[in-house]
Amino acid sequence: MRKALVLPLVGVMAVVAGCGSTASTGKAIKPGPINIGVIAPFSGPAAEFGTLISAPCYAASDLINQAGGILGHKVQCTPVDDTGDPADAVPNVTRAIATISNFDLAVGLETNTAATTVPLVNRAQINMVTTNGLTNYDTTTDKYFWRLTPADDANGAAMVQYAYNRGYKRIAVVFENNSTDTGNTPGIEKAAAKLGVKLVTNTTIPADASSYSSVASTVISLHPQAIIFDADPQSTATFLSNYSQLTGGKLPPMITATDSLTPDWYNAVSAAVGTGFIFNKVDLVGSYFSTSTQAFYTYRNALLANPKTHALADTLATVGPPASIYDGINIMALAMLMAKSADPTVYNAYVNDVVTPKAGAVVVDTFAAGKKALSEGKKIQYVGVLGPVTFNKYHNFAGAFAAARFTGSTTSVNAAIMPGSEISKLLG
Amino acid sequence: MPGAGRARPRLIYKEALVHLLVQSIGFGVAAGAVLALGAVGFTLQFGISNVLNISYGSLMSVGAFLGLFMLGLGLNIWLVMVIGGLAVGACSVVLNRGLITPLVRKGMAPFGLVIVTVSAGIVLEYVIVAVAGPATQTYGNRSGATLNFLGWTLTTAQVVIFAITVVLMLGLHLLLTRTQLGRAMRATSANRTLARSCGIATSRISDIAWFMSGTFCGMAGIALAITIESFDFTLGSIFLIPMIAAAVLGGVGQPYGAMIGGMVVGIVSSVSSAYWDPAYQSVVAFGIIIVMLLVRPRGLFGSATATRKLLA
Numbered sequence: 203m204r205k206a207l208v209l210p211l212v213g214v215m216a217v218v219a220g221c222g223s224t225a226s227t228g229k230a231i232k233p234g235p236i237n238i239g240v241i242a243p244f245s246g247p248a249a250e251f252g253t254l255i256s257a258p259c260y261a262a263s264d265l266i267n268q269a270g271g272i273l274g275h276k277v278q279c280t281p282v283d284d285t286g287d288p289a290d291a292v293p294n295v296t297r298a299i300a301t302i303s304n305f306d307l308a309v310g311l312e313t314n315t316a317a318t319t320v321p322l323v324n325r326a327q328i329n330m331v332t333t334n335g336l337t338n339y340d341t342t343t344d345k346y347f348w349r350l351t352p353a354d355d356a357n358g359a360a361m362v363q364y365a366y367n368r369g370y371k372r373i374a375v376v377f378e379n380n381s382t383d384t385g386n387t388p389g390i391e392k393a394a395a396k397l398g399v400k401l402v403t404n405t406t407i408p409a410d411a412s413s414y415s416s417v418a419s420t421v422i423s424l425h426p427q428a429i430i431f432d433a434d435p436q437s438t439a440t441f442l443s444n445y446s447q448l449t450g451g452k453l454p455p456m457i458t459a460t461d462s463l464t465p466d467w468y469n470a471v472s473a474a475v476g477t478g479f480i481f482n483k484v485d486l487v488g489s490y491f492s493t494s495t496q497a498f499y500t501y502r503n504a505l506l507a508n509p510k511t512h513a514l515a516d517t518l519a520t521v522g523p524p525a526s527i528y529d530g531i532n533i534m535a536l537a538m539l540m541a542k543s544a545d546p547t548v549y550n551a552y553v554n555d556v557v558t559p560k561a562g563a564v565v566v567d568t569f570a571a572g573k574k575a576l577s578e579g580k581k582i583q584y585v586g587v588l589g590p591v592t593f594n595k596y597h598n599f600a601g602a603f604a605a606a607r608f609t610g611s612t613t614s615v616n617a618a619i620m621p622g623s624e625i626s627k628l629l630g
Numbered sequence: 631m632p633g634a635g636r637a638r639p640r641l642i643y644k645e646a647l648v649h650l651l652v653q654s655i656g657f658g659v660a661a662g663a664v665l666a667l668g669a670v671g672f673t674l675q676f677g678i679s680n681v682l683n684i685s686y687g688s689l690m691s692v693g694a695f696l697g698l699f700m701l702g703l704g705l706n707i708w709l710v711m712v713i714g715g716l717a718v719g720a721c722s723v724v725l726n727r728g729l730i731t732p733l734v735r736k737g738m739a740p741f742g743l744v745i746v747t748v749s750a751g752i753v754l755e756y757v758i759v760a761v762a763g764p765a766t767q768t769y770g771n772r773s774g775a776t777l778n779f780l781g782w783t784l785t786t787a788q789v790v791i792f793a794i795t796v797v798l799m800l801g802l803h804l805l806l807t808r809t810q811l812g813r814a815m816r817a818t819s820a821n822r823t824l825a826r827s828c829g830i831a832t833s834r835i836s837d838i839a840w841f842m843s844g845t846f847c848g849m850a851g852i853a854l855a856i857t858i859e860s861f862d863f864t865l866g867s868i869f870l871i872p873m874i875a876a877a878v879l880g881g882v883g884q885p886y887g888a889m890i891g892g893m894v895v896g897i898v899s900s901v902s903s904a905y906w907d908p909a910y911q912s913v914v915a916f917g918i919i920i921v922m923l924l925v926r927p928r929g930l931f932g933s934a935t936a937t938r939k940l941l942a
Contacts, residue, residue, distance in 0.1 A: 247862055249764040379909040406909040410868045412664060412858055412896075415657035415783075416650075416904035423646060435766045439859040444657075447776045447785050466766040470860035473768035 229545045235276040236544050237302050238263065238531060239328075241295060241319055242310035243286035247434075250466055255310045255333065256281060257511040257518050258528035261504035262569070266531075269570035272538050275304070282308075284315040291315040292322065299326045306544045307331070307534050309527045313354070313382040320347060329546040329553070331530030333523040335385050341596050346546060348534075348553060350526035350588060352489050352600035352625075354385025359628040360603035361386065361430050361457050361487045362393035363620050370455070372400050374426035376417065376441070378433035379406040386459070390430065393628040402426050409437050418445040428455040432462070435470035443474040453479050460488030460521050460606065460614075468611045480608050489522030489588075490604035490619050497567035497586045501528050517612035522588075529586040533557060536572045536584055556584050557591040600625075649781065654904040655897055656782025662896020663792040664853045668869065669876035669888035670799065671846025675722075677819040677883025678839035681730055682744045685751035686847055686873070689725075690866030692754060693718040693851030695762055698769065707772050707856065708790065715849035722844025723837050725750060731833070751867070758863040768860040791853045798846070799889050806885070815839060819883060872899075872912070879919050881929030890930055895919070 240259050244252035259279035267276050282298040284291035299305060299322065308330040311319045316334035323330045324344040332339075332347065335354035339347065352360075365373050375390055377383035384406060394401050402424040407417055418441060421429065433441065446453055453475060463486055472480055492498060498519070505515035518524045534549070536556045541549035556572075563581040566572040575582045584591075591599050602622045606614035672686050693714050700710040733746060774786030784792075806812035817825040818835045826832045847866075854869060855861050876895045880887020895915050902914035923929065 245759075245764070247764060247864055405907060407903075408909055408912060410858075410864075411899075411911070412854060412869065413657055413661040413900065414903075414908070415660075416654045416900045417908045419650060419653050419657070419783075420904055423650065436858065436860045436862065439768070440857075443771070443773060443859045447773060448783055450776065470766045470768055473770045474859040475771070 229547075231273060231275055231306075231544050232303050234303055235278040236272055236304045236306050236538075237278055237280045239280050239282045239298055239302060239305055239308040240310050241282045241284050241291075241298075241308050241315075241323070241330075242312060243314075244281050244283040246285050246287070248286035248314070250464060251286070251312065252281065252283070252310075254464070254514065254518060254524060255312070255527065257505060257508075257514050258501075258524040259309055259531060260508050260511050261501060262528045262531035262535075264508055265500070265504050266535050266569045269568075269573050272535050272544060273542065275544070277535070280305075282310075284310075284312075284319055286314050288315045288318040292318050295319050295322050299323070299328070304544065306538070306546055306549075307531065309333075309530060313385065314380070317381075320344065327547050329534055329550055331527055331534065333526060336381065337385055337388065339596075340598060342598075343596070346550060348530060348593070348597045350530055350591060350599045351523050352603070352622075353598070354382070355387075355389030355392075356600050356625055356629060357459060357487060357489075357603070358386030358389030358430075359393035359625050360389075360605075360620055361459075362390050362397060362399055363603075363625060363628060364485065364487055364605045364618060365428055365430065365457055366393075366397045366399055367618060367620075368428070368455070370399070370428040372402050372425065372427045374402050374421045374424060374429045374454075375404040376421065376429060376431045376433075377406050378409050378437055380409065382461075383432040383459075386430075386432065389629060393625075396628050407433065407437065407441065409434055411437070411440065413444060414441040415444040415448065417441070418448055421445070422448055426454055428457060430457045432459050435462075435464070435467040438462070438467065439470035439474035442471060442479070446475050453483060455483045455485070457485045457487060457605070460486045461523075462486060463517060463521055463606075463608070463612060463614055465517075465612050468608070472611075484608060485605045485617065486608070486614055487603060487605050489526070489600070490602040490616065491522065491525055491588045493520060493616075495567070495587070495589075500568055501525065501587050514612075516610075520606065520614055520616075525587045529584075529588050529591070532569045532572070532586055533584055533591070535569050536566075536576070536582065539573055539576050553597075554593055556582065557593065559583050559590070650904050651901065652781035653783060654901040656780070656784060658897030658900030659782075659893065660784055660788040660792060660857075660896075661900060662893035663788075663795040664850055664857055664892075665869070665872055665876050665896050666889045666892025667791075667795045667798065667846055667853060668850035668873040669880070669892045670802065670885045671843040671850065672873055673877040673880070673883055673888040674802075674846070674885055675839050675843030676877070677885075678815060679726070679730070679836050680740070680822075681734075682740070682747065683725075683730075683843075684744060684747040684870065685725065685754060686747075686843075687866035687868075687870030688751035688754035688758075689718050689722060689844060689847045690851035690854065690869065691758055691861075691863050692721060692866075693848030694855040694861055694865050695758055695767070695863070696848070697852040697855060698762070698767055701769055707769070708794075711794070711849050711852045711856075714852045715845040715847075718848025718851070719841040719843075719845035722840045722847065725844075726837065726840040731836075755863050755867065762863070764862060766860050766862050769855055771859065772856045773859075787856050791856065794849070794853070795889075798849075799885070802842075802885055811835075811838070872915070875916060875919050879922060879929055881931035884929070884931040887929055887931035 242252040242255040311332040313334040502519040537549045537552040540552040563583040564575040603620040604616040605618045697714045876891035880891030899911040899915045903911040
């Protein structure tokens with residue numbers, strides 16, 4: 203009887219001891235690399251986006267592998283084609299979840315497909331670093347959801363704040379009729395009301411119409427000082443061309459989102475209305491980060507070093523969503539080290555710990571520095587390209603915003619910075 | 631006097647609304663000209679061969695990309711439009727001879743043929759992607775000077791495209807009504823078996839119809855690429871439904887009807903987007919088409935035979 207009581211007690215004590223130490227639990231890593239699934243469009247009209255979203259994954263994985271990998275395993279980026287279509291994304295992502303070995307982290311999951319891909323990945327208990335801007339994820343309870351980019355409504359508010367700062371009091375708002383672009387609208391309306399900016403029109407246009415002349419004519423008749431506009435490259439070029447034809451070549455200042463900083467957008471718009479407009483009248487509003495930190499240089503150099511990402515380095519380095527993926531991968535990788543497990547059900551609990559400031563913690567700006575500090579038994583706080591990160595209880599983080607100007611076909615420079623607290627007040 | 635002061639803004643508002651209406655009709659005519667060009671080609675081929683060719687949209691994209699290639703060689707844009715149109719005409723004949731006709735001879739049902747053309751369209755689109763990539767392409771700004779007349783504001787390119795459409799429609803009208811070939815085409819369209827028994831080489835007529843349809847299709851693709859400034863491989867697919875709608879509105883298999891149908895779709899879309907949420911411009915256009923077809927199921931100029939063909 204005594205022996206029967208003692209044995210379970212020993213077992214319980216062993217489990218408790220295990221929890222007290224940093225020994226890993228959860229499923230073991232199978233032989234081979236740890237896969238980071240890049241869920242993005244790699245075919246169809248939005249295929250360019252997949253290339254852009256993959257690049258920070260290559261940069262982060264290169265640096266992680268150079269530092270010896272995670273728990274003895276290399277990491278690799280595995281494209282998962284969501285086609286840009288929420289319905290078509292389902293079988294592709296489902297297949298990827300079922301067939302990819304060591305699929306322990308997903309990145310991308312952009313706005314167009316997030317409604318179907320995020321639930322799939324969350325249900326599969328895989329951590330994700332998403333770039334989607336859907337506002338319904340502002341208060342998500344999805345356990346494996348993590349976002350380091352602002353929601354679209356915050357970006358919309360930042361657009362109005364920037365317009366206000368520039369002295370524009372009469373603004374026309376024209377968005378393509380899709381969830382990505384119209385997600386900005388609630389933030390725009392709230393910010394305009396608080397700042398006293400008049401929205402002379404707030405309308406949506408269908409994508410890829412053969413003409414937007416009627417819409418342009420209506421906008422012109424309302425005499426806006428500036429136009430907040432976001433649409434795909436083809437629709438943007440057609441709209442601006444129509445607008446220009448009706449005004450004898452005069453176009454108003456245009457505020458758009460940083461997702462317009464793509465070769466497709468530049469080529470289409472420059473062909474329609476010329477580069478002068480792009481360089482002098484277009485402002486790109488998006489999340490801000492400093493381009494003078496060591497973390498940024500490390501990130502940019504990694505992009506430059508990989509032949510797959512070399513050509514895109516200067517474009518990507520200054521744009522928020524790719525930087526959020528780079529930082530997100532580093533945070534998750536360090537969480538795996540802290541948890542001594544690549545099993546998302548285990549390391550997910552350590553994600554906040556990686557970024558939270560704490561007494562005696564070593565501030566690290568790369569995976570390699572974090573790995574070294576952890577191996578020496580030190581506490582860490584990761585402060586990467588985006589600067590200090592503080593996730594709220596919904597696993598969201600939105601920092602400051604910036605307005606940038608084109609400096610080349612795919613490069614930009616920040617023209618103004620807006621603190622995140624300022625934008626949050628507009629939405630409150 | 632104070633009363634006059636209050637009335638003036640209302641008068642200005644009314645003037646502005648009328649001005650917007652006139653302008654919108656002009657924009658609609660310009661957009662409708664491109665739609666009409668495509669719709670006439672679509673309905674011409676359907677009228678003769680009785681095949682609902684969904685790959686028509688992808689052939690338009692082929693035309694646009696051929697145009698891009700030829701512009702790269704330094705050719706004049708309007709010459710490119712003609713050569714590109716003829717090249718797509720040839721592609722269209724190859725599609726008919728190589729794919730459609732053999733399947734028709736094997737007795738494939740009309741619905742099966744529709745699926746075959748859908749498949750062919752997808753294949754064509756991805757051939758374009760394989761050759762030219764998925765990225766957005768552009769001819770550059772080919773709009774030319776802006777012209778103002780009758781309260782309309784149009785570009786030189788839009789006026790030229792409208793003129794080309796009118797000339798082609800007139801030429802088609804003369805071909806169909808004044809030539810032996812046209813009479814043979816109309817006879818084949820009306821009753822293929824009877825036409826064949828009267829000594830008309832219906833398969834040759836069918837080839838000619840596919841060629842003409844393809845030529846209109848290619849020219850419409852290039853006209854569209856000029857008008858919208860930038861495009862990708864989905865160009866034609868996006869505009870296929872409005873073109874089919876224009877053809878159905880005008881009366882299936884009726885070139886004249888397709889012309890009018892194209893104009894109606896273009897103008898209604900344009901005017902509705904000026905006065906209502908532009909996001910719903912297609913909803914308004916298609917809503918009106920549904921109402922018109924409820925009143926006149928054969929379309930504006932359609933015959934009962936052609937409608938039965940479509941439903942067969």
